[in-house]
Amino acid sequence: MYSSSSLLIALLAATTTALPAPQNNLNASLANPNYGPVPGESRTYVDYSKTAAPFPGNITGAILPTETGLAGPDDLLFQNLLSAEWAIFDFYQQGVEAFNVSSFTELGLPNTTYDRVMQIRDNEAGHLRIFQDSISNTSVKPGACTYDYGFNGNASVWLALQVSLEVISMAFLTGLVREATNLDTMSALVAIGEVESRHNTWALIDVWNQNPFSGPSDTVFPYANEILDLTRQYIVPGSCPAANPTYPLPRQNLPATTAVIEKAKGLVEFEFTDPHNQPDWYSEQRDRQYYAVYFHGVHNITKPFDTKTNTSAYPAEFDAGEGLLIAVIANEIDAPTLDSVIAGPALIIEQPIF
Incomplete structure (x- = not known):
């Protein structure tokens, strides 16, 4: 197979x-x-x-x-x-x-x-x-x-x-x-x-x-x-019909994020893949706490996010190897509003396992 x-x-x-x-x-x-x-x-x-x-x-x-x-x-x-x-x-x-x-x-x-x-x-x-x-x-x-x-x-x-x-x-x-x-x-x-x-x-x-x-x-x-x-x-740049509206609308243009799971260490490492669109952790206040918010099923779990290492704890509370995790970086616990999300989302596909 x-x-x-x-x-x-x-x-x-x-x-x-x-x-x-x-x-x-x-x-x-x-x-x-x-x-x-x-x-x-x-x-x-x-x-x-x-x-x-x-x-x-x-x-x-x-x-x-x-x-x-x-x-x-x-x-x-x-x-x-x-x-x-x-x-x-x-x-x-x-x-x-x-x-x-x-x-x-x-x-x-x-x-x-x-x-x-x-x-x-x-x-x-x-x-x-x-x-x-x-x-x-x-x-x-x-x-x-x-x-x-x-x-x-x-x-x-x-x-x-x-x-x-x-x-x-x-x-x-x-x-x-x-x-x-x-x-x-x-x-x-x-x-x-x-x-x-x-x-x-x-x-x-x-x-x-x-x-x-x-x-x-x-x-x-x-x-x-x-x-x-x-x-x-x-999308190939410049290839869309001129009549098309902005996609998606509204668009936040958040820093793109991928997540690499290191289960042996109990960590998730986030990589911000667009060199021209990186998060600015200190734009609001230098000592602000940021969070990795993981959505799975009908629930979400918040873990503290370390801006020096771009890592958070792995959400072990969720069923391992089942379905899909969607992770964002937010400036509030649970990412309760659209404006609270400052980077992401990262899709962690657990089926198929890779």
Whole structure:
């Protein structure tokens, strides 16, 4: 079976090669919810099973509105979601185009693996349509950017990134439910989160040969835009349609953080990976206490953060090896407000273990 060791390699892979720029095709037909296949009323997004992108994945331009304001109560939420979904859909589309059945069977994986990848791609295309239709026709419907995931034709690295992106998807969908203003939006986010969970369960069982159960609850993280911000690393600079709003909006532009667990020492070491965006521990007061706040399941745990070593104690109270930990650096215990978070988030993926 496929080794989990390349997950870490994939997460650390640097993007090096710009992909061809997308067509800037502004297709107003997408503003019509009756144009093309409708999710739930057509099998296009279930079993399309062709290499070319299913509708609307082959239409990459932003849809220009008749006005510039946000008309619908949840338009901003769905704009952020649509921008994130373009990246996720494009990841799967690149995988469908780059690989074939033997790409995965040569890794010792089932001969159904490529078909499953295509089916997930089709699901993600349906998510695009759902999010597009959820934005009112007088608000901008963001189009696709160009994305570089750095897998360079390597199926092993692609599979590692796949499970990582599915975990990220569940994390931000759970958080975005808290931002919704109407019940239909909340229900839609939960329904799509359930589909993403199925995708991840398939990967854990068939690809990673691991137990898919991660305890009684997936992780709830209250600041979804901080998770969405992590997907910006895959965008080729300057490749997004000019009509697209800032993504995510609002954006904090926090110092990027990764977390390295040293369980033998009982420590977590944080690395701030952007040399141009480093935390300033002394901007408010030199003797201020900072904290590493770990979210897991429906709880969070706060540990003192040492600004000299960039370390905190490992949150051993949580179930070891189960699910996902999301860590941030905050200037208040429990990171109770958006403004209290000053760096992060760092995703500590415990399934698959790496």
